[in-house]
Amino acid sequence: MRSVVTRSLLLSVLFCGAATSVEAADPGPAAVQDATKDWDVSVSLGFSLTEGNSDTSLLALGSNVEKTEGADQWRFKLAGQYGQSDGVKDNQSITGEGQYRHRLSERWYGAGEVTGEHDDIADLTYRFVGTPSIGYYLLKLDDFRLALESGPAYVVEKQGGHAENYPAWSAVERLKWDISPTSVIHQSFRAFVSLEDTRDSVLKNSLSLDNKIIGNLSLTLSLEHTYDNHPAAGAERNDLALITGLKLAL
Template structure:
């Protein structure tokens, strides 16, 4: 598994570098217009060796963009893997994957309708699958070229299998997302989502993320992201919190 993740990260970066080289000549011939939609490949890898061996890898592919007066889309796939070997005993510390999509339809310059969905797998947290899908309404509290802050609320239905137990229930989804262009090259992005069970508000899921991305060139960026996933009613042998600090590079395709 370790070799697979190393090869995946190296292959991703090699592919991105090759694409950048092929497009360099065209980019030099004419100024690049800012695309309505952009796809970004993110990758991070941390390894240690010695008395203990550890590996932590992250890879994601995200497409997002907006057309004025029409709406916006943010969709992608992300995977995380981590393992630790001490005294020849190997333990998987992280193994999860997520596919997500958020589609907004503009209603007025400040309001929108939204459809949000995701599929999650988390082996360490004993989540075989968790599917969430639902509509909602949202509002931009702040919206400018450099700053954006939005709120979303609506019903959501959850199908899941956790620790071998299958369940489904109606939930309420409350989400917030913001971004700030700190400098011409540095951007801060954060988001928080809470999904409580409508039958028992003590049963809820919270996902939070905050990160900083600094551009090194037109296509390459450095990024640091902190993720926190909280489950108020986890599986019997699982923790409430899963926290990840990810440092890596991003390449805009």
């Protein structure tokens, strides 16, 4: 897979709905059944351009939809990037995910998730992963949450012109830390390993920081890393993207 670091500042304007987090602190048992919030919707648009010794451009689009109702949670994400360097395409990808989560107890929950991705540069036509899992909060505080999820998965993919389906095992770690009233860190680690050939594995790391500047305007910084142990021929195993931007919550 390619190894790409976005060096120029990516300015983003995000149109967000309500800012209440899906992972807000839990109310008491009686209130949980009545806790309901509307859909939170956010859409992002970012573009960067440099000219001179090198001409580069990058367009990034994204959306996020979340809802909590009683013990149930829904979350959907979609993101895409397209970039060129000196007239040559060096970035064209799209990713999406949807998850349903049901609280079983104060710390345990069950979840079902489907993810999909396409990466033209990595010669990945498509990859879909379906995963039922059990999750557990190792830490569940008002301002800090750390959870683990694990379960069987099934992968449907076409990479390097070769299509295949195989069973796998998935493990996910998620962290949210409200480090101050104006700053929030989100971090996740996701891995799935083929049960037919353990050499066929994919690891994904994500780290983001939102820092409120004034009102509903925040400065954002995100780092995305993907490691594919068995990439298509001619593609690199590591893919790294560093993106900075602005976030506007409405």
